[in-house]
Amino acid sequence: MSFGPFLLLAVMESLVTAATLALTAVGLSLVFGTMRVVNVAHGEFFMLGAVLAWFVTVSVGGPEWVGFVAALALAPLGVAAVATLADRVVLKRLNYEPEATIVATIGLLYILQQAALTFYGPEARPVEPPFNFRIQFPWFGYSGYKLFVIFAAVAVLLAVWWGLTRSKAGLIMRATQVDRDTARAFGINVDRVYAGVFALGAALAAIAAVLIVPIQQAHYLMGGEPLLLAFITVIVGGLGSLRGTVIAALVIGLSDGLIAFFYSPTLAKILATLLVALVLVFRPQGLFGAKA
Amino acid sequence: MDSVILQARGLTRHFGGLRAVDGVDFDLKAGEIHALIGPNGAGKTTFVSLLSGRIPVQSGSIALGGEDITALPAHARVRKGIAYTFQITSVYPRLSVYDNVALAVPPEAGELRPAVMAALSRVGLADRAEQIAGTLSYGHQRLLELGMGLALRPRVLILDEPTQGLASGEVAGFAALVRSLVPETTVLLIEHNMELVMDLAQRITVLNFGQVLATGTPAEIRANRAVQAAYLGDDDAAA
Amino acid sequence: MKAKDTKIWIAHLAVLAALGVLLAVLPAYHATNLARILTLAVFATGYNLAFGYTGLLSLGHALFFAAGVYGAALPVTYWGLSPLPAIALGCLAGGGLATLVGLLALRTAGVSFMIVTLMFAQAGYLTLLYFGQITGGDEGLVMPDATALIPGLSPDTARAVIAFTLFAIALLVSLIVIRSRLGRVMVAMRENEERSRMLGYNPFTVKLSALVLSGLFAGAAGAGYALLFGYAGASFATIQYSILPMLYVLMGGAGTTLGPLLGTAAMFYLVDGAARITTATLLVVGVALVLLILFAPKGILGTLRERGARWIP
Ligand SMILES: Nc1ncnc2c1ncn2[C@@H]1O[C@H](COP(=O)(O)OP(=O)(O)O)[C@@H](O)[C@H]1O
Ligand SMILES: [Mg+2]
Numbered sequence: 001m002s003f004g005p006f007l008l009l010a011v012m013e014s015l016v017t018a019a020t021l022a023l024t025a026v027g028l029s030l031v032f033g034t035m036r037v038v039n040v041a042h043g044e045f046f047m048l049g050a051v052l053a054w055f056v057t058v059s060v061g062g063p064e065w066v067g068f069v070a071a072l073a074l075a076p077l078g079v080a081a082v083a084t085l086a087d088r089v090v091l092k093r094l095n096y097e098p099e100a101t102i103v104a105t106i107g108l109l110y111i112l113q114q115a116a117l118t119f120y121g122p123e124a125r126p127v128e129p130p131f132n133f134r135i136q137f138p139w140f141g142y143s144g145y146k147l148f149v150i151f152a153a154v155a156v157l158l159a160v161w162w163g164l165t166r167s168k169a170g171l172i173m174r175a176t177q178v179d180r181d182t183a184r185a186f187g188i189n190v191d192r193v194y195a196g197v198f199a200l201g202a203a204l205a206a207i208a209a210v211l212i213v214p215i216q217q218a219h220y221l222m223g224g225e226p227l228l229l230a231f232i233t234v235i236v237g238g239l240g241s242l243r244g245t246v247i248a249a250l251v252i253g254l255s256d257g258l259i260a261f262f263y264s265p266t267l268a269k270i271l272a273t274l275l276v277a278l279v280l281v282f283r284p285q286g287l288f289g290a291k292a
Numbered sequence: 293m294d295s296v297i298l299q300a301r302g303l304t305r306h307f308g309g310l311r312a313v314d315g316v317d318f319d320l321k322a323g324e325i326h327a328l329i330g331p332n333g334a335g336k337t338t339f340v341s342l343l344s345g346r347i348p349v350q351s352g353s354i355a356l357g358g359e360d361i362t363a364l365p366a367h368a369r370v371r372k373g374i375a376y377t378f379q380i381t382s383v384y385p386r387l388s389v390y391d392n393v394a395l396a397v398p399p400e401a402g403e404l405r406p407a408v409m410a411a412l413s414r415v416g417l418a419d420r421a422e423q424i425a426g427t428l429s430y431g432h433q434r435l436l437e438l439g440m441g442l443a444l445r446p447r448v449l450i451l452d453e454p455t456q457g458l459a460s461g462e463v464a465g466f467a468a469l470v471r472s473l474v475p476e477t478t479v480l481l482i483e484h485n486m487e488l489v490m491d492l493a494q495r496i497t498v499l500n501f502g503q504v505l506a507t508g509t510p511a512e513i514r515a516n517r518a519v520q521a522a523y524l525g526d527d528d529a530a531a
Numbered sequence: 532m533k534a535k536d537t538k539i540w541i542a543h544l545a546v547l548a549a550l551g552v553l554l555a556v557l558p559a560y561h562a563t564n565l566a567r568i569l570t571l572a573v574f575a576t577g578y579n580l581a582f583g584y585t586g587l588l589s590l591g592h593a594l595f596f597a598a599g600v601y602g603a604a605l606p607v608t609y610w611g612l613s614p615l616p617a618i619a620l621g622c623l624a625g626g627g628l629a630t631l632v633g634l635l636a637l638r639t640a641g642v643s644f645m646i647v648t649l650m651f652a653q654a655g656y657l658t659l660l661y662f663g664q665i666t667g668g669d670e671g672l673v674m675p676d677a678t679a680l681i682p683g684l685s686p687d688t689a690r691a692v693i694a695f696t697l698f699a700i701a702l703l704v705s706l707i708v709i710r711s712r713l714g715r716v717m718v719a720m721r722e723n724e725e726r727s728r729m730l731g732y733n734p735f736t737v738k739l740s741a742l743v744l745s746g747l748f749a750g751a752a753g754a755g756y757a758l759l760f761g762y763a764g765a766s767f768a769t770i771q772y773s774i775l776p777m778l779y780v781l782m783g784g785a786g787t788t789l790g791p792l793l794g795t796a797a798m799f800y801l802v803d804g805a806a807r808i809t810t811a812t813l814l815v816v817g818v819a820l821v822l823l824i825l826f827a828p829k830g831i832l833g834t835l836r837e838r839g840a841r842w843i844p
Binding site for chain 3: 036038090093094098099100102103104106107108109110111112113114115117118228231235264266267269270273274276277278280281282284
């Protein structure tokens with residue numbers, strides 16, 4: 001294969017990464033932006049989404065796409081329910097105090113990991129893709145499902161975008177984000193907003209996971225990587241800025257894949273992590289955020 | 293007595309479009325009690341925060357005893373002798389009164405305990421040394437704050453509305469205390485109680501919309517038309 | 532004041548004496564466990580200086596621990612350095628990395644500080660993997676026989692002696708530090724940074740001193756852990772090893788000198804006990820973290836201090 005088609009392939013693979021990364025990172029960013037909570041268990045919500053998707057597809061049976069559609073509907077709901085529970089039982093009682101909630105979500109991370117290990121086991125298991133046609137380019141064939149992942153992620157992101165900017169719920173959320181106490185004074189039920197946002201953030205991670213399991217396998221330790229990448233994305237994009245997060249996901253998804261094609265992936269990760277640390281130190285508003 | 297200990301030239305600090313402090317020239321003479329007055333939002337707190345280094349200046353310069361300190365960070369200015377007491381009380385609520393003041397005593401001040409007790413005696417809190425600061429009444433916390441300022445043994449002591457929240461009996465004691473500080477210490481006092489200002493201050497500077505409206509003796513300020521219009525005539529200030 | 536000082540010193544020396552006796556009389560299996568606890572307690576005691584006393588919530592202490600592990604393990608493995616100077620090297624490696632990280636990370640505070648330290652530790656972990664040929668990566672390096680730790684002593688005795696000495700130094704140094712002027716200023720930074728700045732203290736240098744001290748402790752603990760138990764691996768740099776000292780300190784009581792030891796021992800036996808009845812040991816750690824932060828954020832000794840024993844340092 002000559003260089004041009006090779007690059008095209010690399011870009012398409014990277015777009016898949018970028019699309020799911022954007023979903024996961026936007027979930028993390030929403031939670032941080034609205035609640036000021038750094039959810040260290042976000043990667044475990046991703047993992048839980050993948051594991052639930054496996055359970056759903058296995059128990060539904062029938063043609064592959066039926067199980068997949070069921071998983072796409074049920075897994076995020078299940079994860080959202082777990083998140084709501086965590087919000088009610090733990091985060092709310094901590095009054096969303098930033099440092100305490102980090103410690104608590106670290107605890108949650110271990111609990112969810114253990115739950116997956118106990119009920120799902122240590123194996124990595126694949127989920128069948130809903131369809132299997134390949135798109136034939138002049139130089140190579142490409143999985144139609146991967147293209148579907150990109151489109152589905154974009155659709156979900158647009159829906160979130162629309163919900164935030166155009167709907168009443170989005171307005172209430174943004175009001176809460178600006179000032180929790182004022183929002184409360186105007187009769188907004190802040191507790192419900194927070195529970196909803198935490199559930200939505202978790203559900204977005206779960207959707208990303210359901211989309212990705214037909215490509216990767218579900219495993220109880222799979223949450224670490226997306227958490228780290230989502231962290232990097234949210235910070236580079238500017239903490240709490242959704243637009244910045246999406247741009248950053250694109251840049252990081254593309255560069256991560258592209259760098260990995262030419263260098264050792266470990267070196268790419270070392271550089272990315274150091275970059276994030278330095279961004280936080282020297283440009284806390286993010287690379288794409290406006291100066292505060 | 294006429295040497296200038298603290299001097300500001302063209303001091304400026306804007307918050308977005310808001311000109312909180314706007315080109316202020318200011319001289320503090322060694323050994324005086326100098327009052328800074330002006331309506332709420334005039335920029336008094338911001339101005340003294342620039343002097344103490346709590347807020348970085350945007351332009352202008354500050355000199356202490358002839359030495360340019362504009363670029364010095366706040367903690368270094370404190371070490372050079374500028375002490376600041378907060379308008380909104382800021383003590384260590386979970387530490388004892390004694391420990392609060394002990395933290396203020398500079399390392400080179402010799403024995404700790406006598407220094408702490410001396411500062412506490414001056415503000416009348418000696419018998420509460422072991423109490424946890426957060427459990428003090430608001431008025432006592434203000435006195436503690438003042439005691440911490442004294443323990444620093446500053447050359448310039450900046451007091452931001454120190455009598456706010458004090459009972460009227462306590463105000464008289466406070467006035468006597470401030471008077472006893474000069475001329476060893478120079479006092480810059482932000483104060484809304486006009487009676488107290490006229491009584492204590494040798495000179496007064498009036499700030500309005502971030503600019504100096506007038507400077508002079510109490511008598512001159514009282515006679516100043518612009519000041520009357522902008523400030524003294526204001527019911528809010530007279531209250 | 533004087534009577535209180537004496538009481539505090541006697542209490543700490545009595546704890547050390549009790550530990551010494553326990554190490555001497557316990558059967559080998561339990562003595563080894565205790566040596567492990569003491570070494571980890573050195574790590575926790577250092578973490579406590581940063582988190583408990585100065586209010587610096589770091590998620591990157593695994594980096595300093597791992598620096599100690601490899602600072603000692605590499606020279607021992609490749610150049611045959613003897614163990615005691617290796618521990619000193621590990622200690623310095625931990626302090627050195629803490630200085631570097633502190634110079635950058637301390638420009639941030641709160642949540643950003645947590646994430647920055649986490650990221651540096653993660654970069655350190657990945658670097659250990661990248662140089663896997665030398666470090667052994669995730670597989671790790673098995674170190675030479677511990678018999679050689681102190682010539683003339685049996686391995687078990689040597690292990691007990693070194694662990695005890697490390698912990699005794701850590702505990703006494705931490706007690707001296709927190710009762711010094713620096714210690715009081717560290718607490719002042721934790722309680723009210725802005726006020727402390729306006730009393731003439733440079734927040735950056737105070738916090739950096741605390742972090743470097745903390746890194747020295749972590750390095751010494753890492754070096755001791757690698758040598759005493761004969762293993763060095765990249766896994767020591769994972770987030771898990773940043774969480775552990777935080778958990779120990781939260782459990783025993785943040786900002787108390789003996790809390791870290793108590794917390795380490797309590798967590799050790801909790802996980803050990805849980806491992807006998809279930810394989811779900813992660814659950815114990817997770818649930819302990821959540822319950823502590825929810826219901827006892829002051830930990831065991833912190834709660835005791837609040838209930839009347841105000842003299843506990
Ligand atoms: N950190 C800040 N950010 C934005 N505006 C500020 C800040 N601090 C003060 N201001 C504004 O600057 C003006 C002057 O405030 P201040 O110096 O506190 O006045 P004073 O002490 O005379 O009442 C006010 O309008 C206030 O709202
Ligand atoms: Mg003011």
